[in-house]
Structures are given as C-alpha cells and as structure tokens.
Amino acid sequence: xxxxxxxxxxxxxKYRQDTLSMIIIPGTFIKISILMNTCxxxxxxxxxxxxxxxxxxxxxLIALSAVIIVLxxxxxxxxxxxxxxxxxxxxxxxTIRFPVATADEAGFSAQRLTRLSHTLNAYADxxxxxxxxxxxxxxxxxxxxxxxxxxxxxxxxxxxxxxxxRIASQTKxxxxxxxxxxxxxxxxxIADPVAKYLPEFENTTVAVKEERKESTRDDPExxxxxxVPANRPITIRDLITHSSGIGYGYxxxxxxxxxxxxxxxxxxxxxxPIRETVRRMASLPFDAQPGERFVxxxxxxxxxxxxxEVSGVPLNTFLRNxxxxxxxxxxxxxxxxxxxxxxxxxxxxxxxxxxxxxxxxPGGSVGQGHYVTGPQKCFSGGAGLxxxxxxxxxxxxxxxxxxxxxxxxxxSPRTVELMTVDHLTDITFRxxxxxxxxxDVVTDLGTRGVPGAVGDFGWGGAYHSTYWVSPQDGLVxxxxxxxxxxxxxxxxxKLRTLIxxxxxxx
Numbered sequence: 131x132x133x134x135x136x137x138x139x140x141x142x143x144k145y146r147q148d149t150l151s152m153i154i155i156p157g158t159f160i161k162i163s164i165l166m167n168t169c170x171x172x173x174x175x176x177x178x179x180x181x182x183x184x185x186x187x188x189x190x191l192i193a194l195s196a197v198i199i200v201l202x203x204x205x206x207x208x209x210x211x212x213x214x215x216x217x218x219x220x221x222x223x224x225t226i227r228f229p230v231a232t233a234d235e236a237g238f239s240a241q242r243l244t245r246l247s248h249t250l251n252a253y254a255d256x257x258x259x260x261x262x263x264x265x266x267x268x269x270x271x272x273x274x275x276x277x278x279x280x281x282x283x284x285x286x287x288x289x290x291x292x293x294x295x296r297i298a299s300q301t302k303x304x305x306x307x308x309x310x311x312x313x314x315x316x317x318x319x320i321a322d323p324v325a326k327y328l329p330e331f332e333n334t335t336v337a338v339k340e341e342r343k344e345s346t347r348d349d350p351e352x353x354x355x356x357x358v359p360a361n362r363p364i365t366i367r368d369l370i371t372h373s374s375g376i377g378y379g380y381x382x383x384x385x386x387x388x389x390x391x392x393x394x395x396x397x398x399x400x401x402x403p404i405r406e407t408v409r410r411m412a413s414l415p416f417d418a419q420p421g422e423r424f425v426x427x428x429x430x431x432x433x434x435x436x437x438x439e440v441s442g443v444p445l446n447t448f449l450r451n452x453x454x455x456x457x458x459x460x461x462x463x464x465x466x467x468x469x470x471x472x473x474x475x476x477x478x479x480x481x482x483x484x485x486x487x488x489x490x491x492p493g494g495s496v497g498q499g500h501y502v503t504g505p506q507k508c509f510s511g512g513a514g515l516x517x518x519x520x521x522x523x524x525x526x527x528x529x530x531x532x533x534x535x536x537x538x539x540x541x542s543p544r545t546v547e548l549m550t551v552d553h554l555t556d557i558t559f560r561x562x563x564x565x566x567x568x569x570d571v572v573t574d575l576g577t578r579g580v581p582g583a584v585g586d587f588g589w590g591g592a593y594h595s596t597y598w599v600s601p602q603d604g605l606v607x608x609x610x611x612x613x614x615x616x617x618x619x620x621x622x623x624k625l626r627t628l629i630x631x632x633x634x635x636x
Contacts, residue, residue: 225291227458227520228527231271237635238273246628247276253621254279257486259594260478261289262611263519266629269604270527274629275519282476284488294461294473295610296499297522298395298513298591302430304453304525305445305511306370306568308437310545311452317440320370320567323363324432327439330412331432334360336375337383337415355382357415364420366436369429370567371553374420377427381417390414395592396495397431398465400508404445407508408435424559434511445509456538457528459521464514465506474502474516475610477593480617489614495592496614513592519608526599526606529587550587550601580623581630596622603636605629 233240246264253259261279265272277289312318318327325332337355360375368374378394379387387393390410400407408431417425434445441448446464454462466474477489477498491498500506501516508514524535529550533541541549552564552571562578564571569587572578588598594613599606609625 225520226272226275227524228267228270228272231268231273233273233632236268236271236273238268238632239634242628242632242634243274246274246625246632247278249624249628250276250278257283258480258619259611259613259621260476260486262475262609263289263291263293263295264625265519265523265606265608267523267527267606270531283478283486284476289475290473291520292461292473292518293475293610294466294470294516294518295475295595295612296477296501296591296593297515297517297595297610298593300517300522300589300591300595300597301511301513301515303568303589304449304515305430305433305437306549307525307529307541308445308449308452309366309370309433310541310549310567312437312440314542314545318366318436320365320367322366324366324369324374324436325363327436328408328412328432330409331364334364334412335415336360336419337381337386337417339382355415357383360416361419362421366433367553367567368420369433369436371565372424372426372429373422373554373557373565374427374429374432375416375418375422375425376411376429376432377417377425379414379427381425383415383417386414392428394495395510395513396499397508397510397512398500398514399492399494399504401505402507404431404508404510405435405438408432421557424554424557424565428512430512431510434509437511445511453525453540456540457521457524457535459517459524462515462517462521464509464516465500465504466502466516468502471502475612477612477614479615480613480619482617517610519610522597522610523606523608526597526608530599530601530604530606550585550599581626590622594619594621596625598626603633605633 233243250262250264254261259279260283261277261281263277264274265276266274275291277291277293279289281287281289281293309318309320313320323331335357336359338358340354340356364374364376369376379392380394381387384393392407392411392414397404397407408428411428411432417427437448438445443451453459461470461473463470477493477496478486479489479496481487489497492500492504528535528540529546532543533539533546549567550569550571551566552573553567554565557565559565559570560578562572562574562576564573566587569589572582572584572586575582575584582598583600583602585602586598586600588596590596592614593611594616595610597606597608607625607629609622611621613619
C-alpha cells in the first residue's frame with residue numbers, strides 16, 4: 131500500500147506485518163518483507179508443521195523495523211509500500227510502471243486507506259474470496275497497490291502484485307477500442323452495417339414469442355416462437371452498445387442455439403477460429419430487433435471477427451500490435467505462455483453448502499479454463515483475455531488521458547469522448563447508468579445511489595473482477611480476483627465505498 135501518513139497506530143495489529151513490507155529511505159531500499167511474510171505465511175498456515183518455525187526470527191525483524199522507523203525519524207514521513215515481493219528500485223519500477231504518489235499528495239487519507247486493506251484481508255481470511263489485487267491511480271500516479279490473500283489456497287501460495295487473472299468481459303472494452311482504432315484509420319465507420327464486412331449478416335432473423343392455444347409435449351407452457359426478419363440491418367454501433375439483439379444463446383430460440391453448439395460466453399475450449407463460430411451465429415434467430423433493447427451477448431465476439439476481416443490479421447495479432455505493445459501490456463494474452471503459467475491465479479467458487487471451493491480443472495465457464503492448455507484457436511473478443519492489474523490500469527489510464535499514454539497515442543481525445551458518453555438514451559440499462567462504446571457510463575449520481583461522479587465509466591468480468599475510471603476525480607481503479615459464481619458477494623460495493631471514503635480532497 132502506498133501511503134503518506136506514518137500512523138502505525140491506525141493500522142490493525144493483524145495487518146501491520148504487511149504494512150511494514152518495504153521501508154523507503156532516500157536512495158536506499160531496506161528489504162525485510164520476504165522473511166517477514168514467510169513468517170506470517172507459516173503462522174497463518176493451519177498445518178502444525180508450519181506453526182513453530184519462525185517466531186523468534188519474526189520478532190527480531192519486527193524489532194529491526196521499529197528501530198529503523200525510530201532512527202530515520204523525519205525521513206519516514208511516508209510509510210512503506212505494501213509490495214511484498216519486490217526486490218529493489220528496478221523491480222519496483224518494472225512492476226508499478228507509473229509514478230508513485232503518497233496518499234496526501236494524491237488527496238487521500240492514508241489512515242482511511244487502511245480500512246480498505248483491513249477489509250480485503252478480512253475477506254480473504256474468512257475465505258469469502260481467495261485473494262486478489264487492488265490498484266488505485268490518481269492523476270496518473272499509483273496511490274494504492276495491494277496484493278492480498280492467496281493465489282492458490284491449497285498450496286498456501288501468497289497472492290502477488292504481478293498475478294495474472296482471467297478478465298472475461300473486461301476484454302470487451304479493449305476490443306471496442308480496437309474497433310475505434312480501425313475507424314480512425316479510415317477502414318470502417320461504426321454506422322456501417324455489419325454485413326458490409328461479414329456478409330452472412332445481410333439477412334438476419336429474430337425469434338418472437340407467441341402464445342399458443344394448446345400445449346404440446348415440446349411446449350407444455352403454451353409458449354412458442356415465430357422467426358421473423360430483422361427490421362433493419364445490424365450496425366457496428368449496435369454491436370458496441372449491446373443493442374444488436376444478439377444474446378448468449380439462452381433467449382427465445384435457445385433450442386436452436388443449443389443444437390448449433392453455441393451457448394454461453396466461454397469460448398476458450400472451442401476447436402475453431404472465432405470467425406467460423408460467428409459465421410454460424412448469423413444463421414440463428416436473435417433475441418430482439420436491432421436497436422430495440424439492451425441485450426448482453428456475443429456482440430463483442432462478432433466485433434472480434436469483424437476486426438479480423440477488416441485488418442486481415444488474427445485478433446490477437448491486431449490487439450498486440452495496436453494496443454498491447456504500445457501500452458506495454460506485456461502480460462495480456464488470450465492464451466498464456468507456459469513460462470507465465472505459475473502466475474495464473476486459481477479460480478474458486480462460492481457455494482452455499484461448502485463455502486469457497488476450488489473450481490474444476492479445466493471445467494468451462496466455471497473452472498480453471500483452457501487458458502494454458504487447450505486448442506488455443508478461438509480468440510474471444512467478448513471474454514477471452516487474461517491480464518494483470520497493472521496492465522489493465524495502463525489501458526484505462528490511456529483512456530483517462532484522452533487516448534495517450536507515455537507518448538504513445540492509441541485514440542484521439544474526441545474518439546475517447548465519444549466512447550464514454552451514453553449512446554442508448556432511449557433504452558433502459560440500469561438506474562443512473564447508460565451505455566457508451568464499450569463501457570457503462572454514470573448519467574445520474576443520485577439515481578444510481580453509490581459513490582462516484584457523473585461521467586464515470588467502467589465494467590467488470592465474470593470472475594468477479596471490476597474496474598472504473600472517473601474523469602472528474604482523476605481516478606483509475608482496478609480490482610482483480612477469481613471467484614465464479616460469487617453468490618451475491620458485496621465486496622465490489624465495499625471496495626467502492628472504502629476508496630471514496632479515503633478520498634478526502636476530491
């Protein structure tokens with residue numbers, strides 16, 4: 131955790147060993163955290179063999195820390211960074227990749243930020259979540275960066291700041307930006323019909339429910355459906371705003387989608403390119419007429435196939451060349467290189483009977499997935515990426531900066547502005563929120579009823595990850611964990627509330 135105030139009494143005793151992880155003296159990094167965290171790991175381990183190994187050593191290290199704090203006096207006006215596994219200034223810069231601000235320099239209360247650390251660690255200790263990484267930037271500077279809990283509970287492997295997470299629908303924002311890159315290059319317009327680039331979408335259909343007078347064995351509730359032509363072509367803008375009428379195959383004509391073998395957001399196990407899957411989607415009945423209502427589904431996967439057609443390269447190559455490499459998002463992939471596999475956090479599920487349980491391997495949408503092993507053919511533009519909190523923060527900071535980061539421009543400021551305003555003014559999404567091009571957008575703070583500001587934009591992922599950007603407050607917030615299903619977890623609400631209660635100079 132990056133803080134300003136040196137108020138150790140404000141930090142709960144249980145978590146002081148984490149806050150003491152790195153002490154900064156000008157020009158020097160005194161590193162004591164690895165041994166301290168090792169002691170803490172063993173102390174927290176339920177296995178008897180690990181409980182008595184390091185008590186004397188841990189006591190010595192805490193005493194050493196206290197001596198250093200006393201001796202350095204005024205130098206330690208800013209307490210330590212809670213980045214437990216960093217080895218020095220070079221590793222620090224490599225992992226954070228943003229300037230570092232202390233809490234009061236960024237308008238936060240360090241004492242109040244400890245409430246966030248306390249809550250995150252408590253959720254992990256109570257196994258309401260396995261662990262995760264939280265990152266807060268303000269005005270392009272890192273203010274809070276905490277890895278908490280476990281990356282893998284069974285092996286007692288501690289979460290690390292560079293852990294890699296399955297980000298599911300947080301892929302959508304990146305693919306939406308990729309579409310806007312093509313528009314800025316003059317290769318398409320978002321007002322264009324999708325069929326201009328994917329001809330199979332020339333004549334699409336919609337399934338419309340119909341009440342029948344007599345029940346049948348296949349339709350016992352007297353509800354059937356008719357298949358009617360779409361009343362207008364689907365546009366690229368319809369896809370980006372989730373108003374294309376295309377769901378995840380569980381709508382009115384679910385029987386036909388199931389028969390076609392296309393249902394659900396998880397596509398990593400498919401043994402075919404996304405272009406082929408999308409080609410077959412076009413022949414199936416959709417859930418609503420284009421522009422009629424918000425329907426969450428395969429729209430961004432179709433955008434991924436469209437990007438491949440327009441650019442002439444696979445989606446992973448386009449994203450790497452146009453977004454990931456310019457933004458130095460080196461740990462963002464559709465399928466993870468084997469040498470990074472040990473950094474992939476384990477997926478857990480919240481269950482009513484057994485609490486937190488390890489998800490099956492590989493499983494499907496609920497499971498460890500096929501992100502390291504598997505066909506590795508289908509690049510899902512809707513839910514396919516894995517990433518780190520730091521990589522994703524760089525993408526979001528680019529958006530907050532009006533399309534540019536560290537001298538590399540991805541989009542123009544006017545394009546970013548277009549992406550982060552409500553486009554569905556006549557279509558209901560959520561109270562106080564609308565839909566932009568790839569993001570939800572706060573339109574009315576009181577109607578929404580949670581802390582934030584008008585103009586905030588964000589989204590989340592199926593594994594209980596979330597993010598938001600606040601242009602008004604200059605904030606970027608990224609929270610990654612691996613929990614599916616989450617069964618009504620309130621952690622996202624706590625995260626938002628505890629960040630804003632610590633922001634004392636908006």
